[in-house]
Structure formats: C-alpha cells, structure tokens
Amino acid sequence: MAVPKGKRAPKGKPGRVSRYHPDYVPVAAEFMARIGLIDKDIAAKLGVPERTFTRWKSDHAELREALTRGKEEPNEKVISALYKEALGYMQEEYVQTRDSAGTVVSTSLSKRWMRPSTGAMAFWLKNRDSQNWRDKWELTHTVDEPLEKFAAAMKEFRFGNDSGQGE
Numbered sequence: 001m002a003v004p005k006g007k008r009a010p011k012g013k014p015g016r017v018s019r020y021h022p023d024y025v026p027v028a029a030e031f032m033a034r035i036g037l038i039d040k041d042i043a044a045k046l047g048v049p050e051r052t053f054t055r056w057k058s059d060h061a062e063l064r065e066a067l068t069r070g071k072e073e074p075n076e077k078v079i080s081a082l083y084k085e086a087l088g089y090m091q092e093e094y095v096q097t098r099d100s101a102g103t104v105v106s107t108s109l110s111k112r113w114m115r116p117s118t119g120a121m122a123f124w125l126k127n128r129d130s131q132n133w134r135d136k137w138e139l140t141h142t143v144d145e146p147l148e149k150f151a152a153a154m155k156e157f158r159f160g161n162d163s164g165q166g167e
Contacts, residue, residue: 019048020056026066033070042067086124088116 025046032042043053057064090111097106125133 019046019052020060020063022060022062025056026060026062029063030066030070033067034074036074039067082120082124085117086120089114 028046029042032045037045039053039057040050043050046053048056057067091114092109092111095108095110096104097108099105122133126135
C-alpha cells in the first residue's frame with residue numbers, strides 16, 4: 001500500500017517519503033488501465049496528484065511497462081470492433097417462433113448481416129488518414145504575378161467613351 005500522507009523521509013534525506021510502492025502501484029495501475037481509466041483517474045484512485053503520477057512514470061520503468069500492458073489489450077479490442085463496425089459483419093442471433101397463444105414453439109440460430117456504419121468509417125479514416133480525411137481544411141490563397149497584372153490593368157480599363165469628361 002502507499003505510504004501515508006505526511007510521513008517524513010529518514011534522517012539525512014530531504015523531503016517526504018515517496019508514496020510509490022513498487023509491489024503495489026504498477027499492479028494497481030495496470031488493472032485500472034485495463035478497465036479503461038486514464039492516467040488522471042488512476043492518479044486520483046491512488047491518492048496522488050497527477051503531477052506526482054507523471055513523475056512516477058518517468059522515474060519507474062516498471063510502472064510505464066505496466067501502463068503500456070494495461071492499455072494495449074483494450075485498445076486492440078476497440079480497434080478491432082471499430083474496424084468490424086466500419087466494414088459490416090455477420091451476427092448470430094437466436095430467433096424464437098411462438099404460437100398464437102404466445103408460447104415459444106421453437107428456437108433457432110440464424111445469421112443477420114449488420115451493415116457498415118458510415119460513422120465508424122469516417123472516424124477510422126479521419127484518424128488513420130488525416131491528410132485526406134479531415135473536417136477542417138486550411139487553404140492558403142496566393143495571387144500570382146499574372147493575376148496581379150490583370151487586376152492592375154482592369155483598374156485602369158475604361159469602357160468606350162468613359163474618359164471621365166462629360167458628353
């Protein structure tokens with residue numbers, strides 16, 4: 001378990017004793033990462049400020065490795081589910097047949113095609129190929145020399161008898 005708050009470091013060492021415990025913190029952090037908590041939430045559950053948790057990650061390789069392990073499997077599952085949703089898939093489901101009284105007569109296993117989700121497709125493409133699939137495009141417009149010359153000529157152009165003098 002973590003060292004209680006406020007406990008002082010042994011004589012000769014400045015500051016407080018770290019609440020980091022190498023047998024507890026990495027195991028707890030890996031579990032919490034595996035169930036979907038982010039670093040900020042893990043720090044709160046461990047009872048330390050987020051800055052302290054960030055420092056622990058940089059100071060303790062076993063904690064970094066535990067967090068990586070904890071986040072890998074859920075991330076892979078979500079990626080797989082998103083990919084499946086974007087392409088469409090066959091889903092097995094049980095179908096019950098009932099008689100006129102509402103009593104189940106038979107149950108059978110059937111397959112149903114789940115069509116692709118355009119939302120999942122868009123999300124996938126925006127994240128995997130953001131150069132070509134993004135919501136906001138930043139375009140820069142420059143006027144090259146021939147257009148500048150044309151614009152200047154148009155400013156000086158006069159129609160017919162448009163000399164600015166009366167008729």
